[in-house]
Amino acid sequence: MSRGCLISLLSLLLCSSVNAEHSLSKEDKLKAAYLFNFTKFIEWPILAKSERPSSIRICVDGSSAFFEFLEELVANRRVGKLQKTVEVLSLETAGGCELLFVREGEKKITIQLDHTVVVADSVGTAFPNGALFFYVEQGKLRFEIDLEKINSLKVIVSSELLKLARVRS
Amino acid sequence: MTILQKNPYKNRVSFFYKQLFAVMGINILPLLIMSGLLYSNFINDYQNNLIEDMNSKISLLAATSRSALIFNDNEAGNVLLSSLKKYKATRYVQIYNTDMELFAEYKRVGQIIDVPVEDYKNNAFFKNENVYLSQRIMMGDDYLGVIVLSADTKSLNVQKNNYLLISSSVLFASLIMAFILNWQLQKRLTAPILELIDLVGYIAENKSYHKRLDTHRGDEIGELILGVNTMLDTIETHERQLFQRANYDELTQLPNRHLLMERLSHGIHAAKRSKTEIALLFLDLDRFKIINDSLGHRIGDELLVQVAAKLSNTLRKSDSISRWGGDEFVILLENVEGVFHIEHIIKKIILELCRPMVVEDHLLHVSTSIGVARFPKDGKDSLSLLKHADISMYKAKEKGLGKHEYFERGMLNDSVQRLTMEMQVHKALENKDFFLVYQPQVAVDSECIVGFETLIRWNLNGRFVPLTEFLPVIEEVGLMYELSLWILAQACKQNKMWQRAGFSPVTVAVNLSASFIMHPDCVENIQSTLTDTGLAPKYLEIELTENTFINSRITAVSVLRTLQAIGINIAIDDFGTGYSCMSYLKDLPIGTLKIDGSFITGLGQSQANEGIVQSIITLGKSLDMMIVAECVETEQQRSILQSMQCDIIQGYLFSPPLIVDDAASYLAKYSPQKS
Numbered sequence: 001m002s003r004g005c006l007i008s009l010l011s012l013l014l015c016s017s018v019n020a021e022h023s024l025s026k027e028d029k030l031k032a033a034y035l036f037n038f039t040k041f042i043e044w045p046i047l048a049k050s051e052r053p054s055s056i057r058i059c060v061d062g063s064s065a066f067f068e069f070l071e072e073l074v075a076n077r078r079v080g081k082l083q084k085t086v087e088v089l090s091l092e093t094a095g096g097c098e099l100l101f102v103r104e105g106e107k108k109i110t111i112q113l114d115h116t117v118v119v120a121d122s123v124g125t126a127f128p129n130g131a132l133f134f135y136v137e138q139g140k141l142r143f144e145i146d147l148e149k150i151n152s153l154k155v156i157v158s159s160e161l162l163k164l165a166r167v168r169s
Numbered sequence: 170m171t172i173l174q175k176n177p178y179k180n181r182v183s184f185f186y187k188q189l190f191a192v193m194g195i196n197i198l199p200l201l202i203m204s205g206l207l208y209s210n211f212i213n214d215y216q217n218n219l220i221e222d223m224n225s226k227i228s229l230l231a232a233t234s235r236s237a238l239i240f241n242d243n244e245a246g247n248v249l250l251s252s253l254k255k256y257k258a259t260r261y262v263q264i265y266n267t268d269m270e271l272f273a274e275y276k277r278v279g280q281i282i283d284v285p286v287e288d289y290k291n292n293a294f295f296k297n298e299n300v301y302l303s304q305r306i307m308m309g310d311d312y313l314g315v316i317v318l319s320a321d322t323k324s325l326n327v328q329k330n331n332y333l334l335i336s337s338s339v340l341f342a343s344l345i346m347a348f349i350l351n352w353q354l355q356k357r358l359t360a361p362i363l364e365l366i367d368l369v370g371y372i373a374e375n376k377s378y379h380k381r382l383d384t385h386r387g388d389e390i391g392e393l394i395l396g397v398n399t400m401l402d403t404i405e406t407h408e409r410q411l412f413q414r415a416n417y418d419e420l421t422q423l424p425n426r427h428l429l430m431e432r433l434s435h436g437i438h439a440a441k442r443s444k445t446e447i448a449l450l451f452l453d454l455d456r457f458k459i460i461n462d463s464l465g466h467r468i469g470d471e472l473l474v475q476v477a478a479k480l481s482n483t484l485r486k487s488d489s490i491s492r493w494g495g496d497e498f499v500i501l502l503e504n505v506e507g508v509f510h511i512e513h514i515i516k517k518i519i520l521e522l523c524r525p526m527v528v529e530d531h532l533l534h535v536s537t538s539i540g541v542a543r544f545p546k547d548g549k550d551s552l553s554l555l556k557h558a559d560i561s562m563y564k565a566k567e568k569g570l571g572k573h574e575y576f577e578r579g580m581l582n583d584s585v586q587r588l589t590m591e592m593q594v595h596k597a598l599e600n601k602d603f604f605l606v607y608q609p610q611v612a613v614d615s616e617c618i619v620g621f622e623t624l625i626r627w628n629l630n631g632r633f634v635p636l637t638e639f640l641p642v643i644e645e646v647g648l649m650y651e652l653s654l655w656i657l658a659q660a661c662k663q664n665k666m667w668q669r670a671g672f673s674p675v676t677v678a679v680n681l682s683a684s685f686i687m688h689p690d691c692v693e694n695i696q697s698t699l700t701d702t703g704l705a706p707k708y709l710e711i712e713l714t715e716n717t718f719i720n721s722r723i724t725a726v727s728v729l730r731t732l733q734a735i736g737i738n739i740a741i742d743d744f745g746t747g748y749s750c751m752s753y754l755k756d757l758p759i760g761t762l763k764i765d766g767s768f769i770t771g772l773g774q775s776q777a778n779e780g781i782v783q784s785i786i787t788l789g790k791s792l793d794m795m796i797v798a799e800c801v802e803t804e805q806q807r808s809i810l811q812s813m814q815c816d817i818i819q820g821y822l823f824s825p826p827l828i829v830d831d832a833a834s835y836l837a838k839y840s841p842q843k844s
Binding site: 034037040041079083142158160161163164 | 233237240245308
């Protein structure tokens with residue numbers, strides 16, 4: 001049950017076992033948690049077809065504390081119907097990923113983005129393939145979704161996610 | 170007489186309603202159980218549906234609130250929960266996170282959270298007319314929180330009331346329908362039984378058995394009705410037979426005395442109303458006893474049947490004829506217009522009965538004596554009329570055969586006297602108060618005694634009762650045979666005693682009635698008397714009247730021939746006054762003719778009388794008979810008779826009837842000299 005205790009973001013954020021805790025802002029921690037939570041509400045059909053055991057890959061900037069924090073967060077966790085493990089990969093080394101978190105001013109993305117859901121750090125992030133965008137409203141971290149973009153990807157987004165998201169016009 | 174039994178339990182609940190209520194009771198029980206089960210089932214279903222409905226809602230909410238919990242979006246959670254707003258039963262719904270902190274909530278205005286989240290159980294429960302449910306919110310194996318929901322059960326209560334109403338209505342309608350159907354069914358089933366009860370009641374009340382019930386049923390009730398009908402047939406037949414037996418004479422089929430009394434009573438009432446007269450004719454056949462005793466009851470009965478038929482044919486249909494008993498008939502004539510009317514009918518009856526009747530080769534002559542009593546003159550009621558008609562009839566009988574007499578008040582005394590005499594006759598016979606006297610019969614030529622005629626005398630309290638007074642009474646009361654036997658025995662015994670005393674033997678003549686001769690034991694009794702007394706038959710002479718042969722000549726001839734064969738002499742007494750024809754004289758074994766005294770008394774007074782006597786003597790002589798003249802009182806009579814060659818003379822000229830001792834003296838004095 002301790003695994004399920006991830007639960008609330010608050011408790012997660014208060015978890016003292018995370019090494020990167022001190023180097024990350026509360027917002028970044030929330031974003032890391034949101035990234036992980038996105039994997040629960042998005043399905044990648046291609047993963048189901050794959051013959052080898054595969055995991056959901058989240059690509060973030062590898063050099064950051066955010067990477068570490070997220071890596072620790074998803075360690076030994078399984079999500080979705082297929083109970084896939086979640087793997088955090090560095091943007092620089094990753095051959096491909098299902099979820100890609102980009103920040104403004106980061107290095108140019110070289111990986112193939114066929115079915116990759118790109119999560120932008122903010123609504124202002126100038127990234128052409130962004131499907132989900134974080135934003136803060138009344139002190140609460142929320143996210144926006146580009147339905148056209150995400151629908152163009154070969155992924156299935158849960159209506160529950162859509163219900164919480166602001167739809168990008 | 171049938172008495173209608175009163176039922177002490179009557180006026181209680183009828184059989185119909187008892188059965189109806191019993192069946193209804195049996196019907197109500199399963200209906201109540203079914204209605205209860207139906208109601209309970211409805212409520213359970215509705216309750217289950219309500220819980221299921223709430224469960225589905227809470228499940229949906231739990232599923233859809235997961236993302237809100239995960240992304241800590243309590244606003245989204247609140248929005249989700251408020252979707253239950255349109256379900257009016259919802260009181261509140263809450264989502265708690267894993268720390269049991271309230272995450273989202275919807276609460277209807279005015280509702281309070283009355284059950285803390287910790288008190289919720291795994292299953293739904295009811296409390297304070299509310300239902301409470303909870304469900305854990307899971308994401309895979311991850312426990313995200315818990316959702317609780319409370320809803321009021323107003324709809325359940327409304328449904329309960331509805332179902333109660335429906336069940337009650339169905340129950341009530343079923344009861345009404347069951348009642349109507351059962352009522353109809355019971356009515357149909359009990360209708361024939363009620364008809365039977367009505368029939369039995371009608372029969373018990375009216376004593377009438379003619380009603381029947383129609384039935385085309387093939388079941389047990391049909392059989393019961395058929396059984397009752399058959400029973401009624403039998404009862405009706407028995408009733409008819411009983412009525413016939415109670416009211417009609419079995420032999421003649423005429424009404425009996427019971428029915429006569431009813432008709433007479435009715436006739437008197439009618440006569441009172443219409444102020445008309447009625448006449449009651451009391452008939453008694455003359456000499457019937459002789460026929461009955463001599464020829465047997467079968468012949469007597471057949472004769473009565475023929476007489477009844479004759480009477481029926483003679484009278485009008487409106488006249489009522491009944492057999493009173495024995496040889497007595499009573500005729501009731503209503504609306505009598507006068508004596509001439511009664512006379513006309515009496516004449517018709519007498520004329521019709523005078524005609525001889527043939528019964529089994531016997532040519533029988535009967536006549537009837539009739540007594541008449543009239544209403545209102547001779548009696549005001551049935552019994553007095555009957556009594557007076559009866560008395561009149563006896564008076565008529567005293568006058569002779571085939572006579573009739575109207576009632577007169579004076580007859581009542583005669584009747585009393587007659588009753589007294591009947592008792593005295595019985596007593597006299599028991600006490601042997603009768604005694605015999607002997608009147609000598611003397612030969613005309615020698616003037617010697619040749620015999621005695623035995624005559625009976627009755628000394629009643631110092632008075633000699635005339636023969637004409639007591640002999641008819643003796644005949645009527647049926648003692649004649651017994652008395653005749655006594656006379657016969659006495660006479661024979663006395664004659665034998667005289668012979669034993671050394672007197673010259675003479676005959677002793679005994680008068681015997683026709684009924685004695687016709688009696689089946691007549692010959693046997695005469696023979697045994699002779700044997701007992703030791704008298705030789707030739708010293709016994711039997712005197713009969715011509716009427717003896719009227720009723721049945723064949724029997725009389727047979728008896729007389731037997732007696733003659735024994736050696737007994739037969740004499741015809743009172744010859745010349747009877748009704749029968751002369752031809753019998755040559756057929757009958759008669760040895761002596763006794764010329765009636767009335768002819769003798771007239772001798773020397775008219776030529777015609779002498780002619781008759783001469784003719785009788787000539788007739789007798791020609792048939793080789795002895796001629797006896799009785800009641801000879803004068804020498805002139807004796808002289809004439811002698812000149813006419815009469816053989817024997819009897820009368821006061823020689824001697825009155827003598828008592829035994831005087832007779833013995835006479836015998837000693839006038840016996841023929843023994844040669």
